[in-house]
Amino acid sequence: MPYQPEFLLRVYRTMKTIRIFEERCIKEFEGGNIPGFVHASNGQEAIAVAACIDLTYKDIIGSTHRGHGHCIAKGCDVIGMMKEIMGKATGLCKGKGGSMHIADFDKGMIGANAIVGGGPPLCNGAALGAKTRGTKDIAMSFSGDGSANQGTVLEALNFAAVLKLPHVFIFENNGYGEGTSANYALGCDSLAERNGAFGMPSEYVDGTDFFATYEACQRAIQRARQGEGPSSIEAETVRFDGHFIGDPQLYRGKNEIADAKVNRDCLTLFRNRVLAESWLQAPDMDAIDEEVELLIASAVQEGLNAPDPDPAIDLMADVYCSY
Amino acid sequence: MTTTPTSGTSSLKTYREAINDALRQEMRRDPTVIILGEEVSGGAGCAGQDDAYGGVFGVTKGLMPEFGRERVIDTPISESAIIGAAAGAANNGLRPVAELMFFDFIGVCFDQIFNQAAKFRYMFGGKARTPMVIRGTVGAGWRAGAQHSNMLHPVVTHIPGLKVVMPSNAYDAKGLLIQAIRDDDPVLFLEHKIMYDLKCEVPDEPYTIPFGEAAFPRQGTDVTIVAISNMVTRAIEAADLLAKEGISCDVIDPRTVSPLDEESILESVEVTGRLVIVDEAHERCSLAADISSIVAEKGFSSLRAPIRKVTAPHAPVPFSPVLEDAYVPSVDRIVNAVRDVLGA
The missing domain is CATH 3.40.50.970 (Thiamin diphosphate (ThDP)-binding fold, Pyr/PP domains)
Known part of the structure; x- marks a missing residue:
């Protein structure tokens, strides 16, 4: 067996946790319990987990506006996340950040980012930190197909190649930059090929296939740890929900999402594969399903019960460091 | 025109x-x-x-x-x-x-x-x-x-x-x-x-409004309130509340901040002698600070009280609704600032 059962169960649990977390976010947003703009990543779980499952807390990831999955895959506490998304005082960022600005520095998660293309330059900095201090830690940035066209991202790719930084660039191509097709917005035929032109190994993978994505990430992570410089991975995936929760998604094709849920659901594909290979048994995964449902239900309840920040204290706290 | x-x-x-x-x-x-x-x-x-x-x-x-x-x-x-x-x-x-x-x-x-x-x-x-x-x-x-x-x-x-x-x-x-x-x-x-x-x-037809000409959604003689963008609505609300107490506010909406209708602001302060500036931006190096400096420099002799600025605090915008609501200048804060410049 190429994968240990413990590893596979951990993968399944993490993917399932992201799925249920996102589905509850949608429900709680619709119920008025989550304010603001929320971008769900259900459908894209395999990439976050494949990329992060073997990282340590000293490895750094930088995420996007669609960042819940990356946070969970990197080990962020789902209760702290839910409280943050609900704007509560005991959230991961004390309610100051919200869904688009979740961070957990203790876990090596330096931030979701509401500015498209904001993350990759910052991850270059994290990679430079590791390289300069002589550690074997790496940085990993997540970008979408939309942010692939931002100048900041293109600059960051070249910069990382020039400085040979230990930076793994993950591009989640879900086919849409907001409500615009990736095929329209990318002037090239292949994002993977374009990224490769920056002078780094660049792969395309089917991001709904956990195993293919995991193996590509392993190659890139090993290369970064060994001081061989950056790599890029374009992982094609599916966004099950809108650009933001509440997006009517008029731009999507008829039955497109329903078909994807049947044929391109990374969780189903994972489950089918491990059962077909007899790597895991169904009851083990069913038990995880139940545990995860309970965990997320309790996260929601704790989020609802958590206290709001106190404007008299919290509004002006942490604008600057205090001594 | x-x-x-x-x-x-x-x-x-x-x-x-x-x-x-x-x-x-x-x-x-x-x-x-x-x-x-x-x-x-x-x-x-x-x-x-x-x-x-x-x-x-x-x-x-x-x-x-x-x-x-x-x-x-x-x-x-x-x-x-x-x-x-x-x-x-x-x-x-x-x-x-x-x-x-x-x-x-x-x-x-x-x-x-x-x-x-x-x-x-x-x-x-x-x-x-x-x-x-x-x-x-x-x-x-x-x-x-x-x-x-x-x-x-x-x-x-x-x-x-x-x-x-x-x-x-x-x-x-x-x-x-x-x-x-x-x-x-x-x-x-x-x-x-x-x-x-x-x-x-x-x-329904097209029309133009020239730049650098303020609007005057409320006219009054006791206090000048200059408000920007979204804050105009709140300034009007504050002025209407204060009117019930007999306080008459001159609400000025510059509409364009560059160019800025300095003349209208100075003329109003010449009458009222009191100025409150309301802006959702931070206070430091801001439009509120700019208007304050213009009036202090060119309308000093008209002023009968220190200028008051009602702005967002010197902090990024917080996500949490309770914090965001406290962040944006409220009608209450405008009313209090007007009372303050009147010494009321």
Whole structure:
């Protein structure tokens, strides 16, 4: 067996946790319990987990506006996340950040980012930190197909190649930059090929296939740890929900999402594969399903019960460091 | 003076509809007017409906079906390229209206605005003409968090060569946007996202409102309140509350902050001797500080009390609703500031 059962169960649990977390976010947003703009990543779980499952807390990831999955895959506490998304005082960022600005520095998660293309330059900095201090830690940035066209991202790719930084660039191509097709917005035929032109190994993978994505990430992570410089991975995936929760998604094709849920659901594909290979048994995964449902239900309840920040204290706290 | 519409018809329109009206009428009048930005139509290259968004706030809805993708251009998410293309096109025969979905994104493309478009006219000895408009949404209130809620008008107001327009109601939005499109300089047209559904009576025909002419939504003699953008609504509310106590406020809406109607502000303070400035931007190096300095310098002899500024605190915009509500200047804070300058 190429994968240990413990590893596979951990993968399944993490993917399932992201799925249920996102589905509850949608429900709680619709119920008025989550304010603001929320971008769900259900459908894209395999990439976050494949990329992060073997990282340590000293490895750094930088995420996007669609960042819940990356946070969970990197080990962020789902209760702290839910409280943050609900704007509560005991959230991961004390309610100051919200869904688009979740961070957990203790876990090596330096931030979701509401500015498209904001993350990759910052991850270059994290990679430079590791390289300069002589550690074997790496940085990993997540970008979408939309942010692939931002100048900041293109600059960051070249910069990382020039400085040979230990930076793994993950591009989640879900086919849409907001409500615009990736095929329209990318002037090239292949994002993977374009990224490769920056002078780094660049792969395309089917991001709904956990195993293919995991193996590509392993190659890139090993290369970064060994001081061989950056790599890029374009992982094609599916966004099950809108650009933001509440997006009517008029731009999507008829039955497109329903078909994807049947044929391109990374969780189903994972489950089918491990059962077909007899790597895991169904009851083990069913038990995880139940545990995860309970965990997320309790996260929601704790989020609802958590206290709001106190404007008299919290509004002006942490604008600057205090001594 | 405001150009009067030729026909007398008008209708109740939202701020969103008034802006859409202005864009549509100018695009019909002038084939060189184009729109470019992210999701200004939406659905480009997709299997579903075209014009799926019409801008994420629906402001440009219906324009692509009427004018086509050649004139209503959905762009990649590349703000520097959007603004640069608008500036270059403006130098070369077009009148682009570029959209920054959130004006916070000037952080990504600021060079193209302040070091390029703003300077062409002067730097090239008056030979360049850059008739472009950048529309962008500003302000807090949507629970959108620190990176989508800024009021950055003081940053752009600081730059010579840029004109900065901040309409506070649907009527002004239409007239000022038509003026902006016809203007030969780069104009930043800043729409407070909390106002899109606010309605008022708006003429159906095109009309223009010149830059640098304030509006006076309430007239009074005790205290001058200068309010910017979304804060005009709150200043009016404060003035109406205070009127019941017999306190008469002169509410001034500059409408454009560059150029700024200094004269109207100074004339008002000459009568009232008291000034409260209300702005959702931070206080330091701000428009509120700027107006305060103008009045202190040019209207000092009129002042009978220290000037008071009601602004957002010196902090990023917080996400949590309770914090965001405390962040944005409230009607209460305006009322208290007015009482304060009256020594009441």
